[in-house]
Amino acid sequence: MNQNYIKPDSWSIIEEGFDKDLVKSSESIFSLGNGAMGQRANFEETYTGETFQGSYIAGVYYPDKTRVGWWKNGYPEYFAKVLNAPNWIGVGIKVNGEVFDLNTCKNVSDFKRELNMKEGLYKRSFKAVLPNDAHIKVDVLRFLSLNIDEVGAIEYTVTALGTDLEIEMEPYIDSGITNEDSNWDDKFWETTSVKSENHQAFIEAHTMKTNFKTCTFMQASFFVDGETVELEPSIDKGELRVGHSYSQVLKEGQTIALHKFGGYIVDRNHPGKDLVKVAQETLSKASELGFDELLKKQKQSWADIWEMSDIAIEGDVKAQQGIRFNIFQLNQTYLGRDSRLNIGPKGFTGEKYGGSTYWDTEAYCIPFYMATKNQKVARNLLKYRYNHLEKAIENAQKLGFSNGAALYPMVTMNGEECHNEWEITFEEIHRNGAIAFAIYNYYRFTGDYSYIPEMGLEVLIGIARFWYQRANFSKQKNKYVILGVTGPNEYENNVNNNWYTNYLAQWCIDFAVAQLEKVQDSFKDDYKRVVGKTQLTDGEVSQWKKVAKNMYFPYSEENGVFLQQDGFLDKQLITVSELPSAQRPINQKWSWDRILRSPYIKQADVLQGFYFFEDHFSVEELQKHFDFYEPFTVHESSLSPCVHSIQAAKLDRMEQAYKFYLRTSRLDLDDYNKEVEEGLHITSMAGTWMSIVEGFGGMRVKNDQLSFEPKIPEQWSSYSFKVNFRNNIIKVSVRKQGAEFELRGNDTLTILYNDAEIDLRPGVPTKAS
Template sequence: MNQNYIKADKWCIVEEGFDKENVKSSESIFSIGNGAMGQRANFEESYSGATFQGSYIAGVYYPDKTRVGWWKNGYPEYFAKVLNAPNWIGIRVYINEQELDLSTCKKVSAFRRELNMKEGCYTRSFEAVTSNNIEIEVTVRRFLSLDIDEIGAISYSIKVLKANAEVVFEPYLDSGITNEDSNWDDKFWNTTNTSIIGDRAFIEAHTMKTNFQTCTFMQATLQYDGKHIAGEVGKRNETYASLEFKQKVLAGTTITLTKFGGYTVSRNHKANELVTAANTVLVKAISLGFDGLLELQKKAWASIWEMSDIVIEGDVKAQQGIRFNIFQLNQTYLGTDSRLNIGPKGFTGEKYGGSTYWDTEAYCIPFYMATKDDKVAKKLLKYRYNHLEKAIENATKLGFSNGAALYPMVTMNGEECHNEWEITFEEIHRNGAIAFAIYNYYRYTGDYSYIPEMGLEVLISIARFWHQRVNFSEDKNKYVMLGVTGPNEYENNVNNNWYTNYLAKWCIDYTLEQLDKVKNGYPDDYHRIIGKTKLTDRECESWKKVAVNMHFPYDKKYGVFLQQDGFLDKHLVKVNDLPKTDRPINQKWSWDRILRSPYIKQADVLQGFYFFEEDFSLEQLQKHFDFYEPFTVHESSLSPCVHSIQAAKLGRMEQAYNFYLRTSRLDLDDYNKEVEEGLHITSMAGTWMSIVEGFGGMRVINDKLSFQPQIPEQWNAYSFKVNFRNRIIKVHVSAKAVTFQLSGSKEVSIRVNGEKVVLYPDEIITV
């Protein structure tokens, strides 16, 4: 059984009824963020039940020393922890001197959470009978401002229902926090100062080792009976600062605390000016007030949705799923800062660490290219260029030379910081995803400038890595790749993973092609790059030999490329023949048993068919899909989207739809029984791809945008927009027709089901 307590709604995520078993899951699902910071949906008031406290600041991390039983040469020295940051949302509440705690209340009723994705605001409400028998009604609203991204706002209202009561609010800041996943129980934060000035409080703290300087700040005001109620200094110690507001509240009346809070960080300000910067931000927020700041929030989200929304008619759960995915992607990354990237958990949890995986290049860049503009995607590519020297260092530590680069599996600053050897050393296909993203960016945007300016240097270093990573096999008379792990992490230390070998060949071919193109079209850049990299014609010839003579495992009986050497030696029992009690196997089986099984965590060969579909026929795709999908357990969040796209291409819309539902509601329905650890942010871009590339059939073919639209029978219609080379195209698909509408000043030629269609500005074209 999947969790099923989230109510279906087109624009909101809704939970009704208080269940302690759901608290940690809901803390993930109702998380909020604004690209600069974010937080799990922890209760503002104290909660003594099971909870996972988490507030996060973009780009702030701690290098937690690696914990392994024995050291391996080249092993990363640390695992970059996404840090639980000082808490600014806390508000202790006392009713007649008894602290409000939903875990100890005699009764909790009418409990409701709502995450309004259209407006970017989170609301929680409930009625409670406290342990000292006071009946209250509480409504809390919270959001993180997109316009002023260093601040968030909370409105906390209490209505006393049957008897007069004294209500005490204690809004606070707390830097005495810890991470749930510390390796050595290190102290991650050092607090240097706490201060309270009037109705404002500040905590200055820095991270240990990395020395990110931060100021956590707040300002609070209390309104009752139309009046402003003054507060006073509350508690203060070396890691804690609070204000205190006390008021007698008459039965049937409401009292409201408004709290503004957030972070200023040395990444954006001088370290000695953080409190000043915090005061500046607070002045802006107070001048606007909660409602004024919320109005700006609504407008900012309306602008985001105007371009990125996907509308589905006739299927509320599917609609809710895609909007949840799009909402969380935009909460995590907005493209305003090229120093940042898209972490796999975003601002919703600590698992995986790091801010950057290959997920960004393989899954996220298409979403940002089509729903923002090319500047946002280019920042993501620039992020990798800025880390090129570190990628070369990473490869050097493993014994590579001559400027070969191995981009990290997990990173914060370009250094590898992943701690599982079979991934750190072996899952080298991530290099190929970065090269593919360079190709994909140019293919989609038509902007070639990145390649001569930055990208070609990246490609050369990656090609050098592949050239050094292969061996020549006398037995096969081919170049082989030994000891790797493909995207399917249920196969470790295999030889000749087909996907990795194919990527390596493609990367070399593409790099050589770009060298010729830059040499002929951008001679100044070419000479600069050759001078910097010391690349020679002789070296390029040695690359060509590898690309031409790469080994690809293949089986004539089945007519398929094999995932790796020896795949057919496994006991080929299909997933459908596994007892349901064995699923998910990553929680039920030993690792030894998983590695000896044929079961595939995520698309591997099919990932290659997705990237390079023009290299393979539809018949080949069908053969490989039919062979590998029955062995795929989809226990990676990145798996269902690729299968949805491939199933749609094969015309298997029912199967494509089911995969779409799984990817879009992976967290909402907690398919993998782990949502309490945080959301799967980067795979959410795959949900968008499932509709736009899968059902919509969008591709760039021969430099033209192309569509082959289909529609699941469960839907009446769906529509989406894409920004293609600064032209906004709206696509609406129903069972009867497909319509296209172009915004802009110039017409554009596209292809629909292989036929040329010319779109003119502001005209609706029906196919």
């Protein structure tokens, strides 16, 4: 199968030619979202070939009962399923009585899909010959409105070719859907009403168990050769579906266009008893604007997003297409408007992984949202974790922890752990550290300390209590150790003293203690409130310090590196370059037993620590650890290439950094992991942004100042990006000859360029070489 079929283009994702084998992959790649809902790029019309139907509503999920062979105490009760929602995009087509289906057509020509990222539009066009020899031309335009985010719009046009044709179009909505991903084949939805009136239709349905109430709605209008036509439908209404069939005879060359508005109203945002009424009001709002005006507003909204978040690359179209695709999908998934939501690893593109948030949000996504939005967006992501603190304490209690110790879940929708694999659920506890680091990272970048006394200090106390209880004293080592963990490298389970986990534990305690002292000095009322609420004592804090001060770190004197875990050197250390390509990827070719005994690293582990805490180590130490661990890294996690790209750039290994960048930016477009049909890797896309801004651009915060040490890949003639640093917008442009900085704001700003201070004045480009 050709996985490298996307045409290079700087602003669009383009597929040319109809290939049934690529339909599911394209359904992922051409997905749409607007932060409130999203859908795979399924065909609107009937398609009987291989397809993965998927429409999703933000925050709506189902607690699918955990399926395990042997129940363990503390196990999550359920796996939170991202729910396939009722389908509103459907448009059944008949031509001279024959169902139009690309899978059964005699011929399909001039097939083209385009995801216009600049304007947030999905287009499809082709010519087809049906089994009854009818010839048609079809053009489809679809978008999910950013302005009325409960509404999506479709323009579906059919042109008669060669002869007069009778065209029947049936816009419909359907709640008779199932999840691809289900543990027990449970019924996820209960449909309670199906209504049809005045070219509009409404299906009310609620989720089982979680009882989210939804109203799926639609409205249709028609045009022949651009002129409005009043057509009366025949109505087909069942228990789970309602369709309106409209019939029109087209003369040769004539075109009929359907404008369909559809979408979801949810009781997360509206009273459950009023959903149909709100849907009617929403349709009225969309109708008053009309399709063309809504489209115009869509283009403007995306122009506003790109104005701040675009990264422009000259001289390398595939690299340019890759970064824009990643930025586009991140903005389709999460816009920061609702602090109850988070960034799911598949966004609105598939069901795998379940849950709405992983540690990916704190480790990878927050830097992107901090720098390309206002700081409120990143603050909302931190607020999300504060709102789930009680659940994190409950999660820890289930595992035997006490006294307010908090273990944040590996996977969650509502704060409860809902991950199904014990070696991850119980042991991949470094996720706690990523949350504490995000609090630090947010303050470091935005300068907004207020989150810590208001909310963050309670989170840090809960996390410090967890690490204190999770460590135990080893008489043999005369140090505190952390046993039975899985680090970021998930190809090692149940290991002792994962260096990254131990280092994070020590840092989290030290950071929590430092913030306690700072809040006590400067925010006395908050300190009194938090200490009273958490029942924290000086004696308890002293015990934390003892653990942090005496934490054990595995180290190899022979190699001069920290060891990934106690037993790493016991492995047969054969590098990835010595692995036959036929055995890759090992997660698809090897038994789990063989993987666990191998030295192969799924993603940055020790090097993840060197990424977070770069300023704790010298460049020479980074180089030594990079040279030791990267040769064993198979990069079979979407989160892996970006960290290695940043570090290779730091080490002036630009060719290697560039290769890693291409891998992270085109992971889904070129389907490196041969799994794109399951959905996109949304959270790792923020790592692609980091690869350019932090890797090639060398952006850091040093001594409370924004700092850049830019480099440029040989393949590029220039690149530019913008960051919002403490309400100062700085545009950074890098060429082979040097860099240029342009400040937008009212005040001057001093930044560091290769460790030298430069004063930026608003509106005055400043060259540096």
